[in-house]
Amino acid sequence: MPITIPREEYMQKGHTACAGCGATLSMRYVLKGMGPKTAVTVPACCWSVIPGEFPYTALDVPLLYTTFASAGASISGLREGLDSQGKEDYNVVAFAGDGGTADIGLQGLSAAMERGHNVLYIMYDNEAYMNTGIQRSGSTPYGAWTTTTPVGLKRDYKREKKKYVADLMMAQNVPYVATATVAYPEDLERKISTAKSIKGPKFIQILSPCPPGWYYNSADTIKVSRLAVETRVFPLYEFKNGKLTLFKPAKKPNITEYLSLQGRFGHLKEDEIKEVEAAVAERWESLLRKEQN
Amino acid sequence: MESIQSSRRIMTGNEAVATGVKLSNVKVISAYPITPQTTIVEKLAEMVANGELDAKYIEVESEHSAMASVTASEITGVRSYTASSSHGILYMHENLHWASGMRVPIVMSVVNRAIGPPWSIWGEQTETFNQRDTGWLQIYCESNQEAMDSIILGYKIAENKKVLLPVMNMLDAFTLSHTSEPVDVRNLKTSYDYLGDLDLDFKLDFKNPAGYGSLVAPDGPFMEMRKDMRDSMYNASGLIKSEISNFNEVFDAELPGLTENFMMEDADYALITAGAISSTAKYTVRKLRERGQKVGLIRLYFYRPFPGEEILKAVRGLKGLGVVERNVSYGQRGPTFEDVVSALYRRADVPIRNYVVGLGGRDIRVKDYEKMFENLIEGDNDMEWINVAVR
Numbered sequence: 140m141p142i143t144i145p146r147e148e149y150m151q152k153g154h155t156a157c158a159g160c161g162a163t164l165s166m167r168y169v170l171k172g173m174g175p176k177t178a179v180t181v182p183a184c185c186w187s188v189i190p191g192e193f194p195y196t197a198l199d200v201p202l203l204y205t206t207f208a209s210a211g212a213s214i215s216g217l218r219e220g221l222d223s224q225g226k227e228d229y230n231v232v233a234f235a236g237d238g239g240t241a242d243i244g245l246q247g248l249s250a251a252m253e254r255g256h257n258v259l260y261i262m263y264d265n266e267a268y269m270n271t272g273i274q275r276s277g278s279t280p281y282g283a284w285t286t287t288t289p290v291g292l293k294r295d296y297k298r299e300k301k302k303y304v305a306d307l308m309m310a311q312n313v314p315y316v317a318t319a320t321v322a323y324p325e326d327l328e329r330k331i332s333t334a335k336s337i338k339g340p341k342f343i344q345i346l347s348p349c350p351p352g353w354y355y356n357s358a359d360t361i362k363v364s365r366l367a368v369e370t371r372v373f374p375l376y377e378f379k380n381g382k383l384t385l386f387k388p389a390k391k392p393n394i395t396e397y398l399s400l401q402g403r404f405g406h407l408k409e410d411e412i413k414e415v416e417a418a419v420a421e422r423w424e425s426l427l428r429k430e431q432n
Numbered sequence: 433m434e435s436i437q438s439s440r441r442i443m444t445g446n447e448a449v450a451t452g453v454k455l456s457n458v459k460v461i462s463a464y465p466i467t468p469q470t471t472i473v474e475k476l477a478e479m480v481a482n483g484e485l486d487a488k489y490i491e492v493e494s495e496h497s498a499m500a501s502v503t504a505s506e507i508t509g510v511r512s513y514t515a516s517s518s519h520g521i522l523y524m525h526e527n528l529h530w531a532s533g534m535r536v537p538i539v540m541s542v543v544n545r546a547i548g549p550p551w552s553i554w555g556e557q558t559e560t561f562n563q564r565d566t567g568w569l570q571i572y573c574e575s576n577q578e579a580m581d582s583i584i585l586g587y588k589i590a591e592n593k594k595v596l597l598p599v600m601n602m603l604d605a606f607t608l609s610h611t612s613e614p615v616d617v618r619n620l621k622t623s624y625d626y627l628g629d630l631d632l633d634f635k636l637d638f639k640n641p642a643g644y645g646s647l648v649a650p651d652g653p654f655m656e657m658r659k660d661m662r663d664s665m666y667n668a669s670g671l672i673k674s675e676i677s678n679f680n681e682v683f684d685a686e687l688p689g690l691t692e693n694f695m696m697e698d699a700d701y702a703l704i705t706a707g708a709i710s711s712t713a714k715y716t717v718r719k720l721r722e723r724g725q726k727v728g729l730i731r732l733y734f735y736r737p738f739p740g741e742e743i744l745k746a747v748r749g750l751k752g753l754g755v756v757e758r759n760v761s762y763g764q765r766g767p768t769f770e771d772v773v774s775a776l777y778r779r780a781d782v783p784i785r786n787y788v789v790g791l792g793g794r795d796i797r798v799k800d801y802e803k804m805f806e807n808l809i810e811g812d813n814d815m816e817w818i819n820v821a822v823r
Contacts, residue, residue, distance in 0.1 A: 178636055180504065188647055196643040201636050203507060204645035205500055206526050212497030216462065216504030216512070217636070219488035223459040223510050229638070247500075250493035 159357025172331030211247030354402025452583030532567025554793020699728030740775030
């Protein structure tokens with residue numbers, strides 16, 4: 140099998156991420172695919188801290204930090220500023236967490252995509268506000284413990300289903316929408332490369348497992364990432380020219396293999412796991428139907 | 433000299449502002465509509481659509497995004513502009529701090545309008561006095577001519593490397609924004625030459641990539657950065673004064689200094705105002721002078737940096753000074769009053785009174801100014817609410 144991952148590194152030593160950080164792998168792969176002529180906007184999120192303290196940066200591309208809700212607006216400004224100088228060949232990327240995308244930044248994201256700027260918005264999805272210490276976001280999955288959905292005597296784990304931002308972007312008919320995760324780097328690179336080839340707005344949601352937030356051994360990031368896809372908890376898909384293509388993994392392990400690795404699901408009882416399983420199956424069926432249409 | 437000739441036209445304040453933006457060779461405009469700012473952004477959209485102005489126009493979904501996007505476009509190295517009003521300014525408050533902290537020399541127009549509830553679309557300046565601590569320079573215009581000139585001047589001052597802070601340019605809702613006056617439209621070439629191209633030392637650089645706005649720990653240069661912002665603003669007064677003189681010479685214009693002193697030479701009593709309400713105040717001063725009363729007016733053209741030295745010079749020998757606020761602050765005297773008292777502290781012994789006027793578009797009439805002057809001579813030191821029903 141040919142190596143499809145560019146050898147070039149745009150992330151250097153000295154970043155401050157936790158051991159096993161999925162979001163750090165996501166950034167590394169995204170930059171490999173995008174190359175050095177790329178400007179990145181980062182709103183408040185783990186990645187506003189990971190590149191390191193001023194004046195140092197672990198990345199070899201310019202990084203513009205912006206406020207929590209402003210990733211979509213910031214890439215719009217970068218794009219139009221560069222274009223007004225004839226710099227159409229430079230890439231503009233937003234790199235935002237799930238809180239900054241699914242919650243406080245959703246309006247800005249939706250509007251930036253609607254306006255049709257030639258930008259790539261990456262949502263690195265670690266399924267909670269991890270930089271502030273594991274608080275529930277709209278992208279936190281059903282059943283998960285977080286510090287704001289604590290398992291106590293009366294109030295317990297998150298009872299609401301995950302908001303899939305990529306699905307929203309499909310509904311909005313964004314020219315290119317994809318989901319990806321770090322256990323499938325060739326697939327991720329291919330999607331970055333496809334996104335790069337399209338002039339217009341692009342959105343990729345990358346599931347980025349978080350050892351301290353999900354309570355698993357930091358050596359297991361790739362394992363957790365792969366199980367999320369194989370158990371259909373986080374389906375990988377591509378939406379291009381109005382057509383959805385769903386990745387069907389060869390094997391389907393039991394969902395408990397995914398859940399039992401992570402402390403955030405440790406409280407779930409058997410019948411509750413069944414509920415999680417039913418919700419996962421329901422979404423899978425709905426994506427299959429969408430693919431056939 | 434042909435290039436300095438202006439052409440005189442009748443236009444509204446908002447059209448004058450849009451024309452000022454065109455004359456400033458702005459490359460990116462990003463704006464969200466709000467009454468009574470709308471005719472500025474409509475006019476600019478029309479100019480871009482007609483090819484009269486070669487700029488990118490981003491129709492953002494909110495004022496918060498307007499400020500984030502012009503901060504980003506400006507940091508790529510191109511002159512950027514936005515305009516808003518009232519709730520729009522409040523909504524972008526977070527990103528006002530972000531813009532000044534980024535040291536991007538943006539110019540923004542604000543059509544001063546009241547804040548709800550209850551809803552009001554009429555004139556009042558509270559929304560921008562609320563922003564006095566955001567690190568933006570603030571200019572309050574009295575006429576449509578000033579509204580146009582202050583855009584060009586605003587970029588010149590903001591982009592000065594000793595300043596590098598954004599500028600907020602205010603004009604009153606309807607009284608200026610939608611009222612037509614004769615305006616000398618500055619020559620395009622003269623204006624382009626005057627401003628030159630934007631030259632930022634600190635901008636997006638792909639060859640030497642850096643983090644713009646990255647994390648700074650307590651022992652890092654955080655306080656030093658804040659001090660530099662404060663020094664850059666506080667020490668800009670001299671630079672602004674000489675730039676205004678330069679502007680007046682280049683364009684044959686008549687911008688005042690940081691303040692305008694009107695009939696202040698031998699005055700015993702004076703008021704301080706900002707914005708279009710100053711015109712009625714001047715009319716009143718002239719009228720009272722005809723009756724032999726020694727009164728005068730100090731108009732704030734710049735509010736940030738605060739022209740404390742100018743005010744100190746102007747008030748020497750006064751028997752009474754009244755600070756007129758078209759804004760409201762709830763737990764203290766008005767913000768301008770506080771600033772004036774602070775500027776004169778231990779340096780001038782002038783009794784100072786404070787007036788609140790014109791909230792929610794309430795008229796400020798000649799008789800109201802007459803009442804303020806009477807109160808200066810005889811009244812106590814309470815905060816007086818003018819033209820307000822007493823219950």
